[in-house]
Amino acid sequence: MSEQLLRLDHITMQFGGVVAVDDLELVVNEGEIVALIGPNGAGKTTAFNVITGVYQPTNGAVWFDGAKIIENHPQGKMKKQYKGQCDGLYTETLSPTPDKITRAGMARTFQNIRLWKTQTVFDNVLIAKHCRSTSSVFSAAFRLNRKEEAAQRAQVEELLEIVGLSDVKNELATSLPYGKQRRLEIARALAAEPKLLLLDEPAAGMNPQETEELTAFIGEIREKFKITILLIEHHMNLVMGISDRIYVLDFGKLIAHGTPAEIQKNQRVIDAYLGVADDA
Template identity: 60%
Template sequence: MSGSVLNIKNLTMRFGGVTAVDNLPLEVRRGEIVALIGPNGAGKTTVFNCVTGVYEATDGSVSFLGKPIAKGTTPDKITKLGIARTFQNIRLFSTMTVFENVLVAKHMRMRQNIFSAAFRIRKEEQRVRDEALALLEEQGLLHLKDEAASNLPYGLQRHLEIARALATDPELILLDEPAAGMNPQETSELAEFIQQIRGKYKLTVLIIEHHMDLVMQISDRIYVLDFGKLIATGTPAEIQENQRVIDAYLGVADDA
């Protein structure tokens, strides 16, 4: 149960003269929910982009399920390995329906070529449609399946983005500020939801989030970044007590 799912060593990302991530170590073990927090511009999303292959890290290594991910591996291949992600600013396929959004995520696991797909020679299309419908049903989105993604209210768009990421059959899911723009009620529902999908789909979760209630409630461990550097790591209780974190990010209780 405690095998390492994601193991980042000495990750460094420089953009010209700016060091966005500086020598970061980070480990996520199987079944954990790990949070990555820190002030705006601390380099959290850059870490996600390095892990998912959007950026090629300047230095350091990333291992997934014990195997190092080669430099220059493209994002699609990394998703295929089993790392799914959501985006800070929602990135759905806006002109497509809810159903189609989920189906796109199934494409890479279909055994087909352009001919068998166009002429429906194998039953792959039917298989993934059934899978996608089952997923939508589990997620309570089935009644919206023919709705254009862009017509959904904000909260449901967030939900769909996570459902779509789940459709790629991930081992590890990276959530980039899933609670952004949500009210306290929605945020606490989201907390429950994340814990629920972790159990149901046997997921490991790495989450970037600014809502401290949510972070403290669901995280097993927390990493705190500031100016690209790791300034603290530990359990929620340890982080809340850590003076450096309070100074850099959390602040004193009454000015939040």
């Protein structure tokens, strides 16, 4: 049986009186592709922001690669405002910054493409590679890190070849077609050498052909990089075609979890999110 790579224990994220994520428990095993789906506003991106250190959860803990990396509990005014569960279960406060979580082995993309607009395709990926640099500011300033820099540039060349962007490496990132910009954003995340890749609506804005190509691309990423993937997505053909397991959120609460076949038959998920096709 595969080992757990990521585990969320009773994660609650409350903003004032609004509970965006409510007592979420989720597991991603090594080598899996797991999808997190649900209607707009269900709390999916909020959950991603907790996992990656953008938000500190109001309550709960996150385990990654065998270690607890995040923990929090209601404090201050939130002690009275807290509407979630398990408020007495956690006592520590662990709140690493996103850069530390990236170095621990996570990388993510965003709903809205966030490429460096004035940089080339190559430089977008190279800059992301710097999170793995071992050189100091001093050694970089005096070019004492030439060997490491040369190795990183070679790794970027290889990565762009693998993801099919080597032919546009010298073009500005924003000059690429939309589908290739999405691919570049994923390549930039891969440059951080993650164990877990989090994709936030990677098919957003894509036409059916681009979505089909992306579905195949995500599958290739798992095989070529031996990587684990957690994704948020609204394109059900992509989700059902590539996911090993699926979690479904509705109004911040987990309403279902299972294989694609199980989720498609789950009446609660159909009512809340999937719907049914009209009779012809």
